[in-house]
Amino acid sequence: MNPRSLLAAGAALAFAFGTTGGATAKDKKKDESAAVKAARDFDKNPYPSTYKPYPGQPVLITGATVFDGKGGQVDGGAVLLKDGRIAAVAGAMADLDLPAGTLRIDGTGKFVTPGIIDVHSHLGDYPSPSVDAHEDGNEMTDPTTPNVWAEHSVWPQDPGFSRALANGGITALQVLPGSGNLMGGRGVTLKNVASRTVQGMKFPGAPYSLKMACGENPKRVYGGKGQMPSTRMGNFAVNRKTWIEAQAYRRKRDEGKLEDRDLALETLAGVLDGDIKVHNHCYRADEMALVLDMAKEFGYKVTAFHHAVESYKIGDLLKAADVCSAVWADWWGFKMEAYDAIPENAGLLYKAGACVVIHSDDENGIQRLNQEAAKAQGDARRAGIVVPDAEVIRWLTLNAAKALGIDKDTGSLEAGKMGDVVLWNGNPLSTYSRPEKVWVDGALLFDSADPKRRPVSDFELGQPGEGDVK
Amino acid sequence: MSRRIMLAALAALLAGTAAQAQDIAVTNARLVIGDGSAAIERGTVVVRGGKVVAAGAGVIVPAGLRTIDAEGKWVTPGLVVAVTDLGLVDVGAVDGSNDSGADKAPFSAALDLSTAINPAAQPIAIARAGGVTRAAVAPLGTGSIFAGQGALIDLGADPQPVTRPRAFQYVELGEDGAKLAGGSRIAAHAVLRNALDEAREIAALPLGPRRTDVLLTRRDAAALVPVVTGRQPLYVHVERAADIRMALGLRQEFPALKLVIVGATEGWLVARELAAAGVPVLATPLGDLPASFERLGATQSNVGRMAAAGVKVALGAFFDQPRYAPQFAGNLVALTRVPRATGLTWGQAFAAISSGPAEVLGIADQVGTLKSGRAGDVVIWDGDPLEAGSGVVQVFIDGVEQPLTNHQTRLKDRYASPAEGALPKAYDW
Numbered sequence: 001m002n003p004r005s006l007l008a009a010g011a012a013l014a015f016a017f018g019t020t021g022g023a024t025a026k027d028k029k030k031d032e033s034a035a036v037k038a039a040r041d042f043d044k045n046p047y048p049s050t051y052k053p054y055p056g057q058p059v060l061i062t063g064a065t066v067f068d069g070k071g072g073q074v075d076g077g078a079v080l081l082k083d084g085r086i087a088a089v090a091g092a093m094a095d096l097d098l099p100a101g102t103l104r105i106d107g108t109g110k111f112v113t114p115g116i117i118d119v120h121s122h123l124g125d126y127p128s129p130s131v132d133a134h135e136d137g138n139e140m141t142d143p144t145t146p147n148v149w150a151e152h153s154v155w156p157q158d159p160g161f162s163r164a165l166a167n168g169g170i171t172a173l174q175v176l177p178g179s180g181n182l183m184g185g186r187g188v189t190l191k192n193v194a195s196r197t198v199q200g201m202k203f204p205g206a207p208y209s210l211k212m213a214c215g216e217n218p219k220r221v222y223g224g225k226g227q228m229p230s231t232r233m234g235n236f237a238v239n240r241k242t243w244i245e246a247q248a249y250r251r252k253r254d255e256g257k258l259e260d261r262d263l264a265l266e267t268l269a270g271v272l273d274g275d276i277k278v279h280n281h282c283y284r285a286d287e288m289a290l291v292l293d294m295a296k297e298f299g300y301k302v303t304a305f306h307h308a309v310e311s312y313k314i315g316d317l318l319k320a321a322d323v324c325s326a327v328w329a330d331w332w333g334f335k336m337e338a339y340d341a342i343p344e345n346a347g348l349l350y351k352a353g354a355c356v357v358i359h360s361d362d363e364n365g366i367q368r369l370n371q372e373a374a375k376a377q378g379d380a381r382r383a384g385i386v387v388p389d390a391e392v393i394r395w396l397t398l399n400a401a402k403a404l405g406i407d408k409d410t411g412s413l414e415a416g417k418m419g420d421v422v423l424w425n426g427n428p429l430s431t432y433s434r435p436e437k438v439w440v441d442g443a444l445l446f447d448s449a450d451p452k453r454r455p456v457s458d459f460e461l462g463q464p465g466e467g468d469v470k
Numbered sequence: 471m472s473r474r475i476m477l478a479a480l481a482a483l484l485a486g487t488a489a490q491a492q493d494i495a496v497t498n499a500r501l502v503i504g505d506g507s508a509a510i511e512r513g514t515v516v517v518r519g520g521k522v523v524a525a526g527a528g529v530i531v532p533a534g535l536r537t538i539d540a541e542g543k544w545v546t547p548g549l550v551v552a553v554t555d556l557g558l559v560d561v562g563a564v565d566g567s568n569d570s571g572a573d574k575a576p577f578s579a580a581l582d583l584s585t586a587i588n589p590a591a592q593p594i595a596i597a598r599a600g601g602v603t604r605a606a607v608a609p610l611g612t613g614s615i616f617a618g619q620g621a622l623i624d625l626g627a628d629p630q631p632v633t634r635p636r637a638f639q640y641v642e643l644g645e646d647g648a649k650l651a652g653g654s655r656i657a658a659h660a661v662l663r664n665a666l667d668e669a670r671e672i673a674a675l676p677l678g679p680r681r682t683d684v685l686l687t688r689r690d691a692a693a694l695v696p697v698v699t700g701r702q703p704l705y706v707h708v709e710r711a712a713d714i715r716m717a718l719g720l721r722q723e724f725p726a727l728k729l730v731i732v733g734a735t736e737g738w739l740v741a742r743e744l745a746a747a748g749v750p751v752l753a754t755p756l757g758d759l760p761a762s763f764e765r766l767g768a769t770q771s772n773v774g775r776m777a778a779a780g781v782k783v784a785l786g787a788f789f790d791q792p793r794y795a796p797q798f799a800g801n802l803v804a805l806t807r808v809p810r811a812t813g814l815t816w817g818q819a820f821a822a823i824s825s826g827p828a829e830v831l832g833i834a835d836q837v838g839t840l841k842s843g844r845a846g847d848v849v850i851w852d853g854d855p856l857e858a859g860s861g862v863v864q865v866f867i868d869g870v871e872q873p874l875t876n877h878q879t880r881l882k883d884r885y886a887s888p889a890e891g892a893l894p895k896a897y898d899w
Contacts, residue, residue, distance in 0.1 A: 129761055129763060129765075130761055131762070160759055163758055312888065313888055314888055332878065334563060336561055336564055339877070342882050344882045348885060368801075378858065378859030383882060429858075431797060431857050433804065434808050449809050451810065463760065464711070465767040469809075
């Protein structure tokens with residue numbers, strides 16, 4: 001616990017004693033202000049990241065095709081990692097200042113990208129094996145649960161993290177609560193680094209997010225229980241009522257009148273303050289347009305619509321509102337609100353100038369986000385929309401990092417950023433390519449040539465196939 | 471496709487007047503025969519009367535034939551997808567449109583999926599546009615371990631999808647089977663043995679009186695007669711190594727059984743036994759997570775290792791996503807470049823979604839390869855079909871050129887630009 005929260009706890013304790021102990025009027029006034037202080041100045045990071053980069057050696061990759069994540073491509077390029085950071089990205093002829101002990105890797109015929117980032121995962125909160133006892137992603141006892149935090153469900157021993165690293169080159173991911181609730185709770189952004197604790201995976205400095213959901217799921221879950229919401233209009237009514245409460249809470253807080261903390265409203269106030277990013281599961285175009293108005297009504301911003309299978313119908317609105325669409329390439333038809341999904345969704349959004357992010361929402365899909373992007377690129381091409389490879393890579397890297405608010409640290413190969421890098425054995429937009437090496441903060445955490453340089457979760461020890469290629 | 475052509479296709483579908491097979495030649499293609507061999511440069515395939523008459527390099531095109539120049543393109547046999555719910559479902563989560571489950575039905579083994587195939591369902595049109603031309607449809611979620619009798623279909627835009635009804639029986643013997651049988655694998659095996667015994671009794675005395683303690687309806691027991699006598703294959707869904715061994719052991723008691731193993735996540739752990747038994751496998755591709763306690767040994771190398779051990783293995787059991795078949799196959803090729811992983815050569819991988827499943831389904835003499843005498847199921851691709859970025863240009867089934875328009879392509883056309891014009895989008899069609 002940090003000193004500030006310790007003080008706050010002490011003040012809260014004093015308040016409790018003060019009110020139960022029959023304090024004088026003067027003492028009470030003093031105690032009230034302490035309570036107000038406690039409700040306002042609470043520790044906003046009570047489960048802080050303990051992640052520390054693992055040691056790495058300086059690495060120079062030469063002769064590779066480099067996709068820098070921000071839309072650039074360098075043929076025969078060089079990438080230098082030093083002190084856990086990207087030190088340089090350069091063309092073939094660059095004269096780089098190499099530290100002693102630099103590992104040189106011939107990248108001829110190979111490709112380098114920033115670490116791949118998935119903005120929508122349930123690794124850890126719906127881990128493998130997917131037994132009932134592991135279903136920790138949907139707190140479906142109330143349609144709005146902004147008080148729950150996904151990080152309190154994440155099981156760091158989910159074997160899925162290692163598959164995402166080894167096969168997908170995933171170096172960072174956002175684990176979200178599920179979509180059973182209108183307000184599902186806070187998401188958490190993780191480094192894809194094996195750890196005994198979730199704190200050891202938390203991406204340092206990443207903002208929190210709020211998972212919201214429109215459409216079929218919340219109304220089905222709660223309609224099925226005979227409670228509100230059971231319709232789409234019910235979805236909006238419950239959301240609006242909750243935002244009104246959040247506004248009142250925030251106003252009270254800002255007027256110095258708040259005496260009791262409320263975990264749910266704290267999260268929503270954080271959204272209204274602009275500190276917590278809204279990631280909104282939403283399929284249909286008409287609903288997304290309504291959500292944009294709801295955000296205006298209450299003064300918050302939607303950072304990204306997730307799944308967003310009908311975004312292509314409103315690319316102009318999404319561009320104007322500066323909202324990303326985190327999409328699959330071609331999931332279709334599994335439920336009514338997915339019936340108008342089309343494989344050209346990403347391509348049409350790109351053409352409209354709107355932000356595209358490729359996401360997985362799937363423990364298998366996260367291993368192939370690069371292929372998901374390649375499919376979207378191919379379908380765009382057949383629709384007459386040419387998206388260069390380097391732009392497609394941006395969908396999985398810098399755009400994803402921006403949506404998570406970590407783009408100052410990762411998501412592109414720029415000097416000074418974290419050394420989150422994937423060396424692919426071929427063009428990552430080919431089905432035939434796989435990560436050869438993956439660095440996180442300059443530490444080599446996967447090497448396809450080294451049987452021991454791959455994480456094996458506690459769950460897998462002593463089981464068939466322990467340490468096998470996966 | 472223009473609106474007029476689409477209407478014509480729709481009319482043909484409704485009127486039951488399937489378009490006539492055209493005699494065609496596709497030339498200058500990167501030609502894939504589908505039997506595991508490497509692609510042939512500048513190959514030609516000739517289809518007449520709905521059948522392939524010649525395919526290869528140096529094939530002479532008869533004069534007067536409609537010729538498609540496939541310069542820069544790939545030409546393959548149509549994909550064959552085994553164990554899918556194509557034709558049973560419009561939208562998975564919309565119950566009324568979904569015939570893939572029947573857990574309240576009084577019957578199980580007797581249920582005949584061919585009675586419900588809807589050739590006009592969008593999933594069929596979308597899979598067709600993805601190069602899938604043939605499918606084995608199964609299973610039903612019934613109240614029993616027996617999931618009904620699967621059907622073989624073609625994906626042609628015509629009113630006759632079913633090419634072989636009652637092609638196989640499907641049974642659940644792993645975790646799913648345990649649940650259905652009353653809570654354990656022990657119960658599932660008891661239910662299975664009892665059912666096959668009852669079928670034997672029916673076979674011996676087709677119209678005679680039955681024991682008083684039978685568990686199956688006469689109809690269900692009768693439906694298992696072709697299974698127990700080996701006339702109809704039994705597709706057994708099992709994942710873990712021990713369950714696969716147990717399934718193989720059934721032939722000691724029921725020697726006529728023609729087994730096919732479906733799923734087989736841990737098949738690589740029993741590859742030698744599978745190979746020795748000569749039992750083919752329709753393996754779920756790419757599963758590499760211990761998704762359940764019957765899949766602890768999951769690895770993407772499963773298919774490659776089984777193939778290397780001599781198991782007759784094809785890809786299958788990806789149910790509602792048949793159009794992903796090429797991507798799955800392509801990933802198995804990718805594994806050949808990953809140290810210590812085992813994948814398939816390009817030829818093997820393509821065969822695993824064409825001739826391989828056709829062999830398992832017992833129709834390799836009809837579909838799955840571009841060889842003389844096989845159905846004129848021809849797909850033209852704009853690139854390597856196993857690359858995620860490639861797509862389908864033209865599809866022929868039995869020599870009939872197929873419409874590739876569907877709900878998705880119409881939406882794509884309408885929303886090429888999101889802005890509305892002089893009239894609302896609803897007038898743009």
